[in-house]
Amino acid sequence: MQLQSAYLLVSHGSRDPRPQIEVEKLAESIARQVQIHRFERLGVPESQRFYPGKLAASWVTVASALKPSIGTACxxxxxxxxxxxxxxxxxxxxxxxxxxLQIIPLFLLPGVHVMEDIPAEVATAQKTFGSKLTVETRPYIGSHPGFSQLLAKQKTYLQADAWILLSHGSRRQGGNQAMETLATQLGAIPAYWSVPPTLELQVKNLVMAGYQSIGILLCFLFAGGITDAIAQSMKEIKQQFPDVNFQLAEPIGASAELVNLILELTRE
Known part of the structure; x- marks a missing residue:
């Protein structure tokens, strides 16, 4: 039987437990889909795929071998x-x-973490394994051509006349260009949490332009400390502009669409 890949989801890490809980859910969903794909490739009957105790003896070893190795790291x-x-x-x-071993960066921008920190850590680990294991870094999530569809889905739940795409932002030169392109695709203007232009500034610009209904799309994977801070910031902004209707989207979350997108960035 052909040897299979292992997968390691790498997130930023947080003191808030919620993002890690979502990453674990994501890992479980990816593992399930990878196993389904492997069953299909080998022609295991659908009725026997998830019940090792009921498998014919010839399938027991196969089922065990098809269980993917998927982990998480920060x-x-x-x-x-x-x-x-x-x-x-x-x-x-x-x-x-x-x-x-495929490293999957759960990042949305080509900032310092994606372009420098993760490659350096992977290179160090590779020296340990030598020829026993190849460690390969896959493209970061935000680079997928279909990533904009995850954010466009947020718009279907909200109604607004103008849109802001809010992301963390990167201080790396050129690190925010992809987000500005994405904002244009979504018919929005970009704002960043860690670098200018800020959410408050972009809201003021839209209000001055005459917009009375503003939607904020969140380019964040999971709820956590930053999204809590954004919600608090929105309360303060609403006090400044009580006559404006604001709609705040939810983070992307460990959705089936995100799982499929990640799988398309990996290779068997």
Whole structure:
């Protein structure tokens, strides 16, 4: 049987437990879909795919081998550095017969973390494995051509005359260009939480332009400390402009659409 890949989802890390809970849900959903794809490729009958105890004897070993190795790791705020987390997970991947470990960056912008920090940690881990395991970094989520559809879906639940696309933002030169392009595709103007132009500034610009109904699309994967702070900021903005109708979208979340997008960024 062909040896399979292992997958490691790498998120930023947070003191708030909610993002990690969502990352774990995402990992479970991805594992389920990967296993389905492997069953289909080998022609395992659908009625027998998820019940190892009921499988014919010839399928028992197959079912065990088809169970994917998927883990999660954090770039920051973790007990171990990222390369140590990769090394730890990589050892279990090797033990399960994997020759390729795919690192999946759960990031939306090509900032310092994506372009410098993660590649450096992966390179350090690769030295540990030598030829036993190839560690390969897949494209970050925000680079997928279909990523805009996840944000466009937010618009279907809201009604507004003008739109702001709010993301964390990057201080890396050129790091926000992709978000500005995405905002244009969505018929929105960009705003950033960590760099200008800020949400408050862009709201003021739209109000001065005469808009009385403004929707804010959130380019964040999961709810957490930042989205809480955004909600609080919106309360303050509403007090400044009581006659304006504001609509605040939810984060993307561990949706089926996100799972499919991530799978398209990986390779079997």
């Amino acid at each position: 770039l920051e705020l973790a007990p171990m550095s990222l390369h140590e987390q990769i090394e730890q997970f990589g050892k279990s991947a090797i033990a399960s017969g994997c020759e390729l």
